[in-house]
Amino acid sequence: MSTETLVPVFAALGDETRWSVLEALGDGEASASALAGRLPVTRQAIARHLSVLEGAGLVEAVRAGREVRYRVLASRLSATARRLDAIGAEWDRRLAAIREIAEGL
Amino acid sequence: MSTETLVPVFAALGDETRWSVLEALGDGEASASALAGRLPVTRQAIARHLSVLEGAGLVEAVRAGREVRYRVLASRLSATARRLDAIGAEWDRRLAAIREIAEGL
DNA sequence: GCTTCCTGCAATGATTCAGTTGCACAAGAC
C-alpha cells in the first residue's frame, strides 16, 4: 500500500457519517437502501459515501439479484494501520537522530 | 484515544499538502515562514494547515523568540495506528462470527 | 402483463475548505 493510495483512505475515514456507514456494515453486508433505513440520511447520500469508501478500498460491492450489497474489507484497515505505524516509527527514528545531533553540538 | 478524536486526525491526514508539511517537518522543527520557503504555497496556507494539524494533535507549537516553530508528535501517529489496528481486528472478529452463523444455517 | 422495489443519473443548494492578497502588529537586528 503506497503513500498515494493512503491519502484517499484517510480522507474517506475523516468523515463522521462514513464511520456510521461502516459501523452499520459491521452487522453484516447491506444495500444502500437498507442502510438508509437505519441512518438519518437519504439513500443517495449513503450511495455517495459507499462510492467514496469503495474508491478507498474500504468496502466492496456485491451484486445480489437486483440489489447491490456492500461489505467491509477489514484487511484494508489493517494494512492502513500497519503503514501508519511504520510511518510513526520512521518519524521517531528521524526525530531521535536530529535530537542526537543537536546534543552533539 | 477515543473514536471521536480519531475522526479529526483522519481528516487532517486526508490532504496531500498536509502530508507535504509533515514531511518537511520530518527534517526537524520549523516555522510557517520557513516551510513556505520550501513548499509551493503561501505562508498563510501553511499556517492554516499547521492549525489543523495542531488541532488533531499531530504537531505541537513551540515559541522561540518571535517565531513559532512546529514539531511533529510521532506518538499521535502511533496511537492512531494502534486504534486503527484494534478496529480492524474487531471487524475481523465480527465478520468472522457472522460468517460462522451463516454457515450454521 | 402490471406492480413494486432497488438502483442510477442529473440538477440544485448550502456548507466547508484551500488558497490567495492585503494590512496591522510585535519582536529581533542594526
Place this chain on the structure above:
DNA sequence: GTCTTGTGCAACTGAATCATTGCAGGAAGC
C-alpha cells in the same frame, strides 16, 4: 530609533463536498 522579519487577522475567490429532491430504468414478485 529604524529597518527587517515573522506572525496574526480579515476578506475574498474558486473548488470541492455533503445532502437534498426528482425522475428514469431494470429486475424480481404477483
